[in-house]
Amino acid sequence: QVQLQQWGAGLLKPSETLSLTCAVYGGSFSGYSWSWIRQPPGKGLEWIGKINHSGSTNYIPSLKSRVTISVATSKNHFSLKLRSVTAADTAVYYCARGIGGSSSPHFDPWGQGTLVTVSS
Amino acid sequence: EIVLTQSPGTLSLSPGERATLSCRASQSVSSSYLAWYQQKPGQAPRLLIYGASSRATGIPDRFTGSGSGTDFTLTISRLEPEDFAVYYCQQYGSSPPIFTFGPGTKVDIK
Numbered sequence: 366q367v368q369l370q371q372w373g374a375g376l377l378k379p380s381e382t383l384s385l386t387c388a389v390y391g392g393s394f395s396g397y398s399w400s401w402i403r404q405p406p407g408k409g410l411e412w413i414g415k416i417n418h419s420g421s422t423n424y425i426p427s428l429k430s431r432v433t434i435s436v437a438t439s440k441n442h443f444s445l446k447l448r449s450v451t452a453a454d455t456a457v458y459y460c461a462r463g464i465g466g467s468s469s470p471h472f473d474p475w476g477q478g479t480l481v482t483v484s485s
Numbered sequence: 486e487i488v489l490t491q492s493p494g495t496l497s498l499s500p501g502e503r504a505t506l507s508c509r510a511s512q513s514v515s516s517s518y519l520a521w522y523q524q525k526p527g528q529a530p531r532l533l534i535y536g537a538s539s540r541a542t543g544i545p546d547r548f549t550g551s552g553s554g555t556d557f558t559l560t561i562s563r564l565e566p567e568d569f570a571v572y573y574c575q576q577y578g579s580s581p582p583i584f585t586f587g588p589g590t591k592v593d594i595k
Contacts, residue, residue: 410530410573412584423582459529469536470577471520475529
């Protein structure tokens with residue numbers, strides 16, 4: 366059974382860079398896409414972007430200038446960097462496996478979530 | 486970009502009752518690209534339905550997804566105590582290739 370475990374710094378100051386990593390256990394890394402999704406406190410879900418095992422990425426336009434998602438296939442890890450954070454970036458960040466390819470894309474499973482707070 | 490609207494915002498029901506949740510898209514969505522998730526407080530979302538009507542592994546058959554075009558529905562036939570949660574619909578747009586979620590419907594105990 367595939368499990369995703371994520372980690373990273375939980376408290377940042379404005380203008381710093383958010384950095385999170387997600388490790389994939391118990392399943393293949395190739396053949397899937399790997400996404401980051403965030404959820405501000407008390408609010409809904411926002412997809413940030415995805416990467417496939419070969420390194421091809423897609424990002425939501427509103428964050429594209431600040432986001433980098435990268436993959437370390439040999440380690441079954443993928444990472445998120447979000448530059449120049451502000452209080453508006455405060456959220457729980459989730460990693461998730463994208464399955465269904467281009468025919469029926471959806472997310473399963475998800476990581477446990479990491480609360481990232483941006484405060485001076 | 487396709488916008489998803491979910492209604493109602495909150496649904497107050499009793500255990501054993503039927504829940505009908507709506508997800509409406511601002512333009513037509515391929516049924517293959519519509520999914521539903523359940524989220525409980527402090528937990529990550531869990532996949533319920535993909536391809537508009539296919540249940541994910543381990544999801545009880547009291548959860549049914551249906552719909553096409555711009556209107557999709559998640560039905561919970563008889564609410565169990567563990568079903569009280571927030572439900573999100575999600576669609577994938579191939580051009581541009583991005584995912585969007587609806588704002589969610591909270592199903593709480595009446």
